Amino acid sequence: MSKKAGILLYLSFEAEGKRQVFEQYFPDRSIVDAKEEADPDTTDVEYAVVWQPAPGMLASVPGLKVIFSLGAGVDHLFHDTGLPDLPVVRFVDPDLTGRMVEYVVLQCLMHVRQQRHYDGFQRKRQWKELEQPAAHAFRVGILGFGHLGQACARGLLALGFQVNGWSRSGRAMDGVASFDGSGLDDFLAQTDILVCLLPYTAETRGLLNSGLFSRLARNGPFGAPVLINAGRGGSQIEDDIVAALEDGTLRGASLDVFQQEPLPADSRLWNFNNVVITPHAAAVSNADALVTYVKRQIEQFEADGSLENIVDLSRGY
Ligand code: NDP
Ligand code: OXD
Numbered sequence: 001m002s003k004k005a006g007i008l009l010y011l012s013f014e015a016e017g018k019r020q021v022f023e024q025y026f027p028d029r030s031i032v033d034a035k036e037e038a039d040p041d042t043t044d045v046e047y048a049v050v051w052q053p054a055p056g057m058l059a060s061v062p063g064l065k066v067i068f069s070l071g072a073g074v075d076h077l078f079h080d081t082g083l084p085d086l087p088v089v090r091f092v093d094p095d096l097t098g099r100m101v102e103y104v105v106l107q108c109l110m111h112v113r114q115q116r117h118y119d120g121f122q123r124k125r126q127w128k129e130l131e132q133p134a135a136h137a138f139r140v141g142i143l144g145f146g147h148l149g150q151a152c153a154r155g156l157l158a159l160g161f162q163v164n165g166w167s168r169s170g171r172a173m174d175g176v177a178s179f180d181g182s183g184l185d186d187f188l189a190q191t192d193i194l195v196c197l198l199p200y201t202a203e204t205r206g207l208l209n210s211g212l213f214s215r216l217a218r219n220g221p222f223g224a225p226v227l228i229n230a231g232r233g234g235s236q237i238e239d240d241i242v243a244a245l246e247d248g249t250l251r252g253a254s255l256d257v258f259q260q261e262p263l264p265a266d267s268r269l270w271n272f273n274n275v276v277i278t279p280h281a282a283a284v285s286n287a288d289a290l291v292t293y294v295k296r297q298i299e300q301f302e303a304d305g306s307l308e309n310i311v312d313l314s315r316g317y
């Protein structure tokens with residue numbers, strides 16, 4: 001079998017057999033693991049699949065043509081100031097999208113159905129019922145109304161939630177009130193549950209702060225609003241979240257992403273019963289789904305030069 005152009009992998013985390021999956025799907029291409037190999041031979045490499053690549057590593061691959069991000073987000077690439085001027089393709093796939101919908105719907109229901117309170121009662125063997133508003137009484141505001149935000153909106157609408165979406169361009173969807181970048185205040189004033197699915201860019205850095213929390217609705221079923229962030233930790237100010245939970249500005253939170261990951265053991269966020277913490281696990285990239293996606297894109301690229309889901313590097317997402 002004649003060898004086709006090779007693929008370079010660089011995954012900053014424990015890759016759990018991803019290399020083997022690539023080798024299985026691409027028997028006719030060399031797979032070079034630049035994280036694991038001391039002196040990787042990249043002479044025939046034209047594609048790279050990466051998560052947090054070492055700065056300068058991609059620029060050192062002479063024949064590189066396309067960079068694939070292991071995830072939907074691409075901020076992990078930008079600490080490499082020498083990133084070569086090549087197309088960057090991000091991971092957009094029904095498997096990952098479905099996982100994010102599961103996470104967001106679950107977290108909305110956890111708060112709406114007051115699950116953490118019931119968990120507390122159960123631990124104390126207490127038979128106690130709380131007043132329970134229905135899903136349709138809650139306004140879920142989704143910050144970042146792109147691929148994932150819109151999919152989550154569909155899941156929430158199916159359960160009866162009211163849904164508002166905020167995006168730079170004011171993306172529209174049937175059954176959803178849309179707000180553009182300039183409509184943030186109106187959007188927040190109508191939000192009982194704030195779901196952040198924003199990419200991390202210069203504009204979204206630190207957006208989830210005290211000032212923003214104080215502009216959320218306080219006339220919803222529970223009075224105080226809830227924050228759910230599965231976008232990026234750099235968009236949140238954790239000291240402000242702690243303060244807002246302590247003074248009641250926020251009723252609760254579900255956080256999957258953090259300013260520093262892993263979340264340090266001494267973070268005060270661990271202390272709150274009404275904060276659901278997960279380890280950046282809302283929507284992992286499944287190996288088979290990822291490799292199938294990369295394979296399809298490479299075949300298409302080699303056939304006609306086209307690629308899907310190319311990142312606009314000037315916007316940062
Ligand atoms: P998209 O690019 O499809 O959507 C991004 C959305 O954010 C768009 O609606 C965009 O507006 C909006 N946006 C970006 N910047 C601004 C801004 N400054 N002001 C207002 N709106 C803005 O991305 P995805 O939906 O696929 O993914 C979103 C993010 O989710 C990823 O970047 C990643 O950080 C995170 N993620 C987290 C995972 C996890 O496991 N926790 C897993 C996967 C992704 P417009 O539509 O106008 O362009
Ligand atoms: C992603 C992620 O961006 O897992 O896909 O965070």
